[in-house]
Amino acid sequence: MPKRGPSPGDSSAAARASSSAKEQELDARWFRAVADYTYDWESWHDPEGRLLWVNPAVERITGYSVAECLAMPDYPLPIVAEEDRPRVLDVLARARRRESGCNVEFRIVHCGKGIRWMAISWQPMYADSQSNNQSAYLGFRASTRDVTERHRLREQLRLHAEHLEHLVQERTARLRQLEQRQRQMEKLVALGQLAAGVAHEINNPLAGIRNAFELVKDALSPEHEHFELLELIDREIERISNIVHQMYQLYRRNPQRPSEFTMGQVVGEVVYLLANVARKSLVSLNWDPSTAPLRVFLPEGEVKQILYNIIRNAIQATPPAGVVKVWAATGDEEISIHVQDQGTGIPADVLPRIFDPFFSTKQGASPTGMGLGLSVSRSLIEAMGGRIEVATELGRGSCFTMTFPVEVETAEEESHE
Numbered sequence: 501m502p503k504r505g506p507s508p509g510d511s512s513a514a515a516r517a518s519s520s521a522k523e524q525e526l527d528a529r530w531f532r533a534v535a536d537y538t539y540d541w542e543s544w545h546d547p548e549g550r551l552l553w554v555n556p557a558v559e560r561i562t563g564y565s566v567a568e569c570l571a572m573p574d575y576p577l578p579i580v581a582e583e584d585r586p587r588v589l590d591v592l593a594r595a596r597r598r599e600s601g602c603n604v605e606f607r608i609v610h611c612g613k614g615i616r617w618m619a620i621s622w623q624p625m626y627a628d629s630q631s632n633n634q635s636a637y638l639g640f641r642a643s644t645r646d647v648t649e650r651h652r653l654r655e656q657l658r659l660h661a662e663h664l665e666h667l668v669q670e671r672t673a674r675l676r677q678l679e680q681r682q683r684q685m686e687k688l689v690a691l692g693q694l695a696a697g698v699a700h701e702i703n704n705p706l707a708g709i710r711n712a713f714e715l716v717k718d719a720l721s722p723e724h725e726h727f728e729l730l731e732l733i734d735r736e737i738e739r740i741s742n743i744v745h746q747m748y749q750l751y752r753r754n755p756q757r758p759s760e761f762t763m764g765q766v767v768g769e770v771v772y773l774l775a776n777v778a779r780k781s782l783v784s785l786n787w788d789p790s791t792a793p794l795r796v797f798l799p800e801g802e803v804k805q806i807l808y809n810i811i812r813n814a815i816q817a818t819p820p821a822g823v824v825k826v827w828a829a830t831g832d833e834e835i836s837i838h839v840q841d842q843g844t845g846i847p848a849d850v851l852p853r854i855f856d857p858f859f860s861t862k863q864g865a866s867p868t869g870m871g872l873g874l875s876v877s878r879s880l881i882e883a884m885g886g887r888i889e890v891a892t893e894l895g896r897g898s899c900f901t902m903t904f905p906v907e908v909e910t911a912e913e914e915s916h917e
Contacts, residue, residue: 541618541644543569543576544625547637549596551575561618561646563611581607581615591620595640598624605647617651620644687857699744706744710737743872756799758908763796763803763828763835764789770807771826774815782820785811787827794830797907802880809873810839810888810900817843817898834886836903845894854890877902884908 535542535553541561543554554569562579564572572578580588584606591604602621610616621643627636717730771787778785796803814824822842829836846854857875878888885905892898 538643541646543642543644544639545595545642546639547596549592549639552639561610561616561644562608563613576608579608581609583607588620591622591642595622595624595642598637598640600624605651616646616648618644619647684856702740702744706737706740710741713737756801758797758799760795760797761800763794763837763904766800766803767807767826767828767837770804770811773808774811777812778815778824781815781818783815783818784823785815786823786825794828794835794906796835796904798884798904799908802884803904806877806881806888806902807837809877810902813873814839814841814843814898814900817841819843834903834905836901838899838901840897840899842897845896846890846892846898847894851890851892855888 536555538555539557541555541558543558544552546552551570551572554566556566558569559565564579569575569579577585577588587604587606591601594601600623603619604621605617605619607615608618622640624640625638627638713730713733717734720727720730767787768789771785775785811824811826818824818841824842825838825840827838829838855874855878857872874888881888881902881904885908887903889901889903890898891901
């Protein structure tokens, strides 16, 4: 029986099958090329989570080759930073449950570049995109992107935000200090005006009382039985006079003109004036004049008044047998005089008020003033461009530091500017 040749229909079917196979092969080549040259780190996993394929981008991102990844047990955990492995294990578990997710961040340990940040996204894969049934489930794919630079920028933004917040806090605190200072200055102006007016009204009758008292005192002999009372009256008149003088200083309308002098000499003169006060209080007053040889250009009388007030306060705060130390420290444009007492220190709730006018912590049967010394001293030194600072410790005493500029401008110099 003669053989029958291929029919035209068979040739057409074979041709179609061959063409379809070539198209599938071409599609697979294109698909693999796209997958291999994807910029992100791509990997495919079977339904159990085992690695089936990973693209060459893994070596650029992690430092590990494709072959090393395919041979790696528990991929990708050996690449992941140890502290982030629980997070990646959770991602793998979710992927095996056919869940999808995106942008879960974790760190890897790059072979040559240290720690780098990654963000992984994943989704399940099916044989037929139109049917997500159980039999068609193939596993899942994961796409990992290097977000190290994003993390670096995020960290810079965080640090910048913290810096800005710190600046805002500093400026806010500074504004509060300025507002407090402004309120204090307004209070000083009001109290100063009142004090100056009262002092003016007291000064005239006080001068008359003193003159009349001198006549009475001269008329009595030292042997008179009440002559000691005259001495007491004389001291009390002098104390009133000092208080009036302080009240004038609180609102000084005509500040003294600056002159050139040696700071050490002026401090020595004040120490000499207060030596008797210290002696009566059984307090030692230590001052080394060699520590302040610097010449300054300041209002000498006001400098003496500031030093007098601070050192006298230190003597009054120090118990008998105690020591008041006075020393100096010089800088480029300023000189500081330190006065250390051995008193009980200043409580924290009292410290903010010690420069308030008419505030005093001194107690006893014969108070020595109206609480104007520190207020006047700070007003005078700040008018020169200086400052007074206090360091105190309960039970150990206080140290007042008066910082003076080396030179203060005169009114004539300011008017020419």
